[in-house]
């Protein structure tokens with residue numbers, strides 16, 4: 595870092611010196627030979643440079659589309675996902691079209707109308723009609739995009755309570771996610787960080803009757819085709835619940851509950867067997883195999899082969915282990931989901947188990963406890979010393 599700063603300082607000093615020498619030269623008065631006025635030859639070179647630049651720029655752009663095209667997400671795995679993707683696609687298409695036309699014209703005109711001693715610039719003050727056209731077109735296009743975006747937004751964000759969405763809490767803390775299902779009553783029990791104690795790591799209110807059947811889980815299982823309403827809570831700092839495959843993201847803010855709802859439409863199994871995912875997994879495993887041979891050669895264990903799973907990620911840089919803040923999501927048939935849910939312990943059961951354990955521990959404490967041998971020995975030794 596210091597070396598880098600020293601280099602910058604030296605470069606700036608050199609620049610200052612060069613600029614000062616230029617000022618001295620200029621202050622000497624006009625010198626025909628070292629004229630600062632561009633010649634026709636200079637203008638031709640610069641014009642050509644503009645043309646070459648824009649051509650290289652477009653080549654680079656096309657190359658990036660081709661090369662990074664592989665890294666696009668697969669088709670959305672949620673009901674609203676296609677609306678979101680359409681909005682994104684239309685916005686990019688509009689921006690790309692305007693970008694290509696304006697950049698091409700800008701650099702081409704720079705070349706075409708390059709300076710020439712024989713040409714004289716046309717004095718052209720203004721043109722109302724032209725100004726009207728280049729104002730009204732962006733206004734109409736932007737208003738259209740914004741209106742379309744607003745409708746899409748309200749479509750996605752307004753969760754219809756009549757659909758009976760499954761209510762799930764996502765609890766964020768540095769650096770993990772925990773899910774809390776609302777149980778048979780589909781209502782989450784109240785919670786507050788002040789109640790965090792022992793196994794009650796989410797601070798669920800034990801006295802709230804709605805909390806009894808809540809289910810706390812470290813893996814997010816979702817039934818395919820059923821709307822889910824996520825209630826998001828954070829224990830410490832800002833996090834962001836990011837479900838890229840479901841085209842969903844919502845900030846998780848300490849001190850308040852935010853929400854986002856979506857309907858998963860593609861099970862984990864279906865996504866795994868899709869053409870896109872099979873190809874992607876094959877590519878990843880190819881890279882892992884190559885890396886494994888190097889690892890094995892160094893006497894280390896090889897990498898596991900990769901299998902696709904949906905993940906909930908954190909998309910706010912929330913601390914040192916932010917990159918690893920994730921929770922596996924399993925989208926499955928309603929039957930499988932119900933079976934999984936039935937295996938889980940309810941909050942009431944977890945608390946009862948903890949209380950039973952505590953009572954047992956207390957019961958044991960009431961029995962007389964023999965002092966450990968070590969303590970006895972030291973006491974004996976001290977007694978002897980005192981006697982002597």
Ligand SMILES: [Cu+2]
Pocket residue numbers: 766832833834908909910911912916919
């Ligand atoms: Cu985070």
